[in-house]
Amino acid sequence: MIRDYLLEEKLPLFWCAGCGNGIVLQALLRNIDRRGFTRENTVITTGIGCWGKADDYVTTNSFHGTHGRALPFSTGIKLANPSLNVFTLMGDGDGITIGGNHLIHAARRNVDLVAIMVNNLNYGMTGGQYSGTTPKHAITKTSPYGHVENGFDVCRVVQAAGAPFVARGTVFDVVQLDKLISKAIDHKGFSFVEVISPCPTHFGRSNKLGDAPKMMQWIKDNTVSREKAANMSAEELRGKFVTGIFEEREQEDYGTAYQKVIDRLRGEAAE
Amino acid sequence: MGEFRFMQGNEAMTEGAIAAGARFYAGYPITPSSEVAETSSIRLPQVGGLYVQMEDEIGSMAALIGASAAGKKAYTATSGPGLSLMAENLGVAVMGEIPCVLIDVQRSGPSTGLATKPAQGDVLQARWGTHGDHSVIVLSPSSVQDCFDLMVQAFNYSEQYRTPVIFLSDEIIGHLREQVIIKSPEELTIVERSEPTGDPAEYRPYDHSKGLAPLSHFGSPYVFKVNGSMHDEWGRPCARPDNADRIIRHLSEKIEAHAEDIAITRKYNMDDAEIVLICYGGAARSALSAMQKAREKGIKAGVLQLVTLWPVPEKDILAAMAQAKAVIVPELNLGQYIGEIEKRNARNIPVAGVNRIDGQPILPAQILEKIEEEAAK
Amino acid sequence: MKTQKEITISGVGGQGMILCGTLIAEAAAVHEHKKATLSSEYGVETRGTFAKSDVIVSDEEIYFPDVTEPDLVVCLHPVAYARYAGKIGGALLLYNSDEVTPDEIVPGPQKGLAITKMAKELGNPQTANILTMGAIAGLTEVITPEGAKEAIRRFFKGKSDKVIALNEKAFDLGYGAGCGLREE
Structure with a gap:
């Protein structure tokens, strides 16, 4: 039961009304429950930020480290004990901004874990400043005249860095999100899921996107499936969230490859 | 063997x-x-x-x-x-x-x-x-x-x-x-992690009320939370002032209260030493050589080598300071540890550094010169 | 009373001074049960700038591991020669005569050995460092040929018999030349 994984005494969630984090947490815990993962064999690692508080609400093992470093903490945890099911939860500040270097190397290194990056297009916890995914022209607390930089297309970055499983969903389409997380768990190796989520308190307010339901509608209206996007021009795709699975291929993970080295050395020593 | x-x-x-x-x-x-x-x-x-x-x-x-x-x-x-x-x-x-x-x-x-x-x-x-x-x-x-x-x-x-x-x-x-x-x-004596015992549901990795709590590991029956944010005895976030006060004091005291157990020092020719060289690391090699040369010249030099730098091995430093006419602290920096020695200079004896920061080791002759200078005072 | 032997092996990075010094010190420590240290100085570049290795061998504990009162300074390159000649007291200076022109007035004796040429004649210029090791052993008697060869065999363990034999030969050649220079 999903409630077995929820630390109910810590409820209510500290997230703002209309925040998408609860939807993602629920989708994750549903998947953990469906697999029958136990509190003992599961570790949830988080960074710092609104989504980085997710570990507060789980009954599994958890590791709440530093801003942007959740992936390297997870790398150590998984490599030290490969029997663990390791989930790394990051925001866009964590995942691609301060932790961008860790993200691309984690994708390349290919340690067997699931990384879920909730992208709400700004730094929510610190009050709505721009992040590495904030789109050009967007208004934030630190881009009051419109953002002059471009935001990352995170899935393309992670894909280019060599991750074997890369997908994007939204908190609007919970059925799809659930499936993407499920596939990420099934996939052996570094599995990355980006989730587009609203921040009505900051990004929504600053950019006059309306209240929570309106922002949900805004995400829905701007979501394009990968299949549909294939026939759209760059101009037509500007400001759109393309969802679906971008990468899904077999690739030997770090732990498996390294264990072969250990076994080979053991064999040579025994000879 | x-x-x-x-x-x-x-x-x-x-x-x-x-x-x-x-x-x-x-x-x-x-x-x-x-x-x-x-x-x-x-x-x-x-x-x-x-x-x-x-x-x-x-x-x-x-x-x-x-x-x-x-x-x-x-x-x-x-x-x-x-x-x-x-x-x-x-x-x-x-x-x-x-x-x-x-x-x-x-x-x-x-x-x-x-x-x-x-x-x-x-x-x-x-x-x-x-x-x-x-x-x-x-x-x-x-x-x-x-x-x-x-x-x-x-x-x-x-x-x-x-x-x-x-x-x-x-x-x-x-x-x-x-x-x-x-x-x-x-x-060798190897200390292994003390794993928790008892009811896993009651395991509190940060409850140090009965001595340092044992640390479990992920994957064991003892599920736990690690938290870089201020946390309670369960590892759950906790911003209560009394909790923060308790945790921060604990982080310091769990080590400082055992400073003498953690202290490792070595004493060379300290029995009758009047000029004491307090040193550590690579510079200790220079100091030992200088002490040997000073002894050959009839100067009562001794070495207190600090192997544990932090927590400060207070007892041995104080004992050395109590017997010394002068203390010399050779360091490959502009004088970082000497501050700890000066803090403990109750008798107000001369405390001098021999410092080198040009990427070269301190020559024993440099320390010897300082020993002779202090011995002549 | 100085009880320890201090040897500096200097040149430029890439000439194998550290290996040469390490094998001497290792032979002394492991095979002859003396105290020995090897410290080195080098630049950030792997090749071409000044580098040196200091070997100290003693019957007693060695405290300061850098050479301060050398018995022998080996200069394999003009850069090293320019740095040491004239500044080493009465120590013996051995230079590689294929590289260094002994144009400085030095307080102690200086002797040349055609290390590069000898190594080439042996069939492999890379044996120069082992040849130098032999010359140092012959000149100073700081280690015995038996101990030296044990250290050489240990280092080249896993390599072909041919490689080991070549390096032992290089040591012997250097050792003979070193003994000859000592008796001069």
Whole structure:
């Protein structure tokens, strides 16, 4: 039961009304429950930020480290004990901004874990400043005249860095999100899921996107499936969230490859 | 019986770590520590352990802590620039009370400095490098044998006190080659992590009301939370002022209250010493040579070598200060540890530094000159 | 009373001074049960700039591991020769006569040995460092040929018999030349 994984005494969630984090947490815990993962064999690692508080609400093992470093903490945890099911939860500040270097190397290194990056297009916890995914022209607390930089297309970055499983969903389409997380768990190796989520308190307010339901509608209206996007021009795709699975291929993970080295050395020593 | 070998300090650290039971290394190569990474990448998989080279020192420190939380004794090696980057997550190990060993083979700084030249410029950074109030254990080797023996001790302290231990070496000792006895397991005392017992539902990794709580590892029946944020005894976030006060005091006191148990010092010709050299690490070699030369000249010089730098081995320093006519502190920096000596100078005796910061070791003759100067007063 | 032998082997990075010094110190420590240290100085570049190795061998504990009162300084390159000649007291200076022109007035004796040429004649210029090791052993008697060869075999363990034999030969050649220079 999903409630077995929820630390109910810590409820209510500290997230703002209309925040998408609860939807993602629920989708994750549903998947953990469906697999029958136990509190003992599961570790949830988080960074710092609104989504980085997710570990507060789980009954599994958890590791709440530093801003942007959740992936390297997870790398150590998984490599030290490969029997663990390791989930790394990051925001866009964590995942691609301060932790961008860790993200691309984690994708390349290919340690067997699931990384879920909730992208709400700004730094929510610190009050709505721009992040590495904030789109050009967007208004934030630190881009009051419109953002002059471009935001990352995170899935393309992670894909280019060599991750074997890369997908994007939204908190609007919970059925799809659930499936993407499920596939990420099934996939052996570094599995990355980006989730587009609203921040009505900051990004929504600053950019006059309306209240929570309106922002949900805004995400829905701007979501394009990968299949549909294939026939759209760059101009037509500007400001759109393309969802679906971008990468899904077999690739030997770090732990498996390294264990072969250990076994080979053991064999040579025994000879 | 141990094995008699001739090797470099950096290599001996790897052997010491493996002898202590370490089976995980995460690091980023940097001169003059890279041989620790290289030898670890050879040796660890031979003993079923794991080497991973991370994208930077921030990630290295994180992976190290993660591995330790998952039950493996873990270590890394770096030098000044890397220590600066590791400072961030060193705080997570302090706050999360996760054992690990961080080797710093000091080189000349600041910044990139003189990358291949020795220095002892990180003595205060090792103590205070990560932000916030905390305590930490810092050990300083002065021989290749130390690199092996003390590394075992570093892991033992780390497990015993649930703290990161900084193994503060320097280029002199890291690259020095000399004889070392690689002790066999039966000759070594290895402290293993004290795993919790009792009802897993009641396991509180940060409840130190009955002495330091045992640390579980991820994957055991004892589920737990590690939290770099202020937390309660369960590891759950907690912002109550009394809780924060308790935690921060604990992080300091769990080490400071055991300072004398952690203190390792060595005394040479101290029985009748009037001029006392207080030294550590690579500079201790210069000091010992200078003391020998001073004795040949009939000067009553002695050496108090500090192997534990932090917490400060107070008792031995005070005893040395009580008998000395003058104290000389040779350091490969502008005078970092001398402040600790001056703080404890109740009799107001002369306390003088011999300092060198040009990337060259302190010559015994430089110290001898100072000894003669103080002896003549 | 000075009880320890202090030897500096200097040149530029890439000439194998560290290996040469390490094998001497290792032979002394492991095979002859003396105290021995090897410390080195080098630049950030792997090749081409000044580098040196200090070997100290003693019957007693060695504290300061850098050479301060050398018995022998070996200069394999003009850069090293320019640095040491004239600044080494009465120590013996051995230079590689294929590289160094002994144009400085030195307080002690200086002797040349055609190390590069000898190594080439042996069939492999890379044996110069082992040849130098032999010359140092012959000149100073700081280690015995038996101990030296044990250290050589240990270092080249896993390599072909041919490689080991070549290096032992290089040592012998250097050792003979060193003994000859000592008796001069």
